[in-house]
Amino acid sequence: MLVPGKIQHIICTGNLCIKIVVYMFSRSSIWPCLVTELQRHLEYVAPNLCYMIVEVHDYFKTLCPDLHITRGEYDEDSRYPENKTLTIGQFKLGICHGHQVIPWGDLDSLAMVQRQLDVDILVTGHTHQFKAYKHEGGVVINPGSATGAYSSFTYDVNPSFVLMDIDGLRVVVYVYELIDGEVKVDKIDFKKTATASAH
Template sequence: MVLVLVIGDFHIPHREVSLPEKFKKLLVPGKIQQIVSTGNLCNKETFDYLKTVASDVHIVKGNFDEVGKFSDTKIITHGPITIGIEHGHQIIPWGNLESLSIEARRLNVDIFISGHTHKFQAFEHEGRFFINPGSATGAYSELQTEKPIPTFVLMDLQGYNVTIYVYQLIDDNVKVEKIDYIKKKFD
């Protein structure tokens, strides 16, 4: 079992002051093996904080991150599962199913993780699994008419089985939803 934190779009300190305290209480060292971030950390303190939660941190560059600090795309592998990560601002139209599918096929990944829209999504399409962890802080987005809900995802990888737990801060309460994905085995 590998537990991966999928998180992004912090926008600290430009749009939000910090990660919600209720999330900080949940994200403690020693429980999570790896962190995947869709970017827009926007400051060194957020990066340093993530490194305290887990030492294995993979970050892609968001459209508000320093140029050259992170790469635009990352691909990581956990056993039979290949994961592609991009911020999402490069995929036009933003959050569009067909555009996301084209990029996932281009990268040849089982799971494609992207952000930018600040809205959580998780779904299976054409045999691949797509995750957008939303905004960890609930930072403002010009793409939404309402204030985004602060969210992050914990992804439990066990062979061909993936279970994600979506954490949402709604009315000052943390709500958790479980979603399963099984990669099809081809012989």
């Protein structure tokens, strides 16, 4: 629920790829950090998925009722859209899995999707590797994969997820990434100008 004057918290899990859930969770010791952040009264959760299973969907709903999911290339459940837009505070966010962006992970192609969705922040995935760019007056974020699922690109994936704090015209992006057995947290600050709007 959007409360005026309150910082809005959004978790972006990236690609979960949870058909093989036991392997992924045991591989990724970043999972406790994700659960801790989810339990801190988050307003939104936005996973980009390859394979969603009912138990995980229901679990996320118990932690955060405002759950926004987009369909990955292997998801058969048609209730999840290919992409989704939502407004949180002064920011318009777009979410898409990323398999439909060619070439995968290409910044110019992602900027085109950002313009098509008319959003300030595009959250995308598919590569399972964290990336964040300030580009053309907006932000493109790939949270990676909270489960550390390997991808078509590489088996060497650092589990990661993103926490965004939106406060007025400012968004602070915290990146949680498991590197060499330790959870590292980096911060990216983005301020939207008062006259700037979505593209």
